[in-house]
Amino acid sequence: MPGDDIISDLRSLGLHLNEAKAYKALVTLGQSTARAVADHSGVPRSKVYDVLYSLEDRGLVRRVLGSDPTEFQPYPPKDAIPYLIEKLQHSGSVVQTALENIEQERNTESRELVYTVEGQDQIKMEMRGIIGEAQREVFIATLNPAVLSAVRPALAEAKKRGLNIQLFTAGAKMEEWKEFTHYVEITNVEGIGPAGLIEQMSTVIEDVAIVDAGWNPTQMGIIIADNSESIGMFGTHSAQLKPWALVVRVPLIAILQRQVITAVLSQVQKFIAAMETSS
Numbered sequence: 001m002p003g004d005d006i007i008s009d010l011r012s013l014g015l016h017l018n019e020a021k022a023y024k025a026l027v028t029l030g031q032s033t034a035r036a037v038a039d040h041s042g043v044p045r046s047k048v049y050d051v052l053y054s055l056e057d058r059g060l061v062r063r064v065l066g067s068d069p070t071e072f073q074p075y076p077p078k079d080a081i082p083y084l085i086e087k088l089q090h091s092g093s094v095v096q097t098a099l100e101n102i103e104q105e106r107n108t109e110s111r112e113l114v115y116t117v118e119g120q121d122q123i124k125m126e127m128r129g130i131i132g133e134a135q136r137e138v139f140i141a142t143l144n145p146a147v148l149s150a151v152r153p154a155l156a157e158a159k160k161r162g163l164n165i166q167l168f169t170a171g172a173k174m175e176e177w178k179e180f181t182h183y184v185e186i187t188n189v190e191g192i193g194p195a196g197l198i199e200q201m202s203t204v205i206e207d208v209a210i211v212d213a214g215w216n217p218t219q220m221g222i223i224i225a226d227n228s229e230s231i232g233m234f235g236t237h238s239a240q241l242k243p244w245a246l247v248v249r250v251p252l253i254a255i256l257q258r259q260v261i262t263a264v265l266s267q268v269q270k271f272i273a274a275m276e277t278s279s
Helices: 003-012 017-029 034-041 045-058 077-104 120-133 145-160 174-182 195-205 251-278
Strands: 061-064 071-074 114-118 137-142 164-169 185-188 215-225 229-236 244-248
Touching: 003 017, 017 034, 017 045, 017 071, 034 045, 045 061, 045 071, 114 120, 120 145, 120 215, 120 229, 120 244, 137 145, 145 164, 215 251, 229 251, 244 251
Parallel strands: 137 164, 164 185
Antiparallel strands: 061 071, 114 244, 137 215, 215 229, 229 244
């Protein structure tokens, strides 16, 4: 792993930038003086002692008694990193409980019935939330089940709760999605759908607003929970465009979405196949 990635990942575990640099330097050098750590890590000499004492307070390094000048010894990563993760999980759990208590103290809660989110992380949060709140069943439709990788823990938890989880796809090679068979019942809907609806959807899918704008039909999908709320996801071919999703919390609309989506999937698959053949 490149050095910058290590620093970034250490920061994601709660260390400040200079702390991450100093700990990595100590792991690289072994027992060292503050000056050696500063020279190797780029931490200013005027700050390096404060940084090393902070790492000592965190339980990641220790001072070597009797050394002159003072030397510092890092605790091994196999012990230090799990310790950081444990502290992060504990802090997250405490904060979550506190915020949930604050949330419950509100007299009323305004809930948006329809809204959009943009970006991979926001979409993942919404997907996990909808699956996590489901009580009876989760209906999923997508041409590319791999987009569900981000919500595998939520699917596993829903399966433990006894929910019926169905994945509808078109033209998928089942052997490519074996990992999802642990959580979902997969149905191939290729060729299913009323002819009139398919004809109409063919026109929509081939529209330049979709094809030329960079939207990627293979990255579209929908998750519907309990026939009451849904999230429709829309991917893109372009690095300049962020994926986005439409969240709907209107039961009637969720039911209509479920009825329409299987026919739509079959036509999208046929359109993609035709495009690949022509190219």
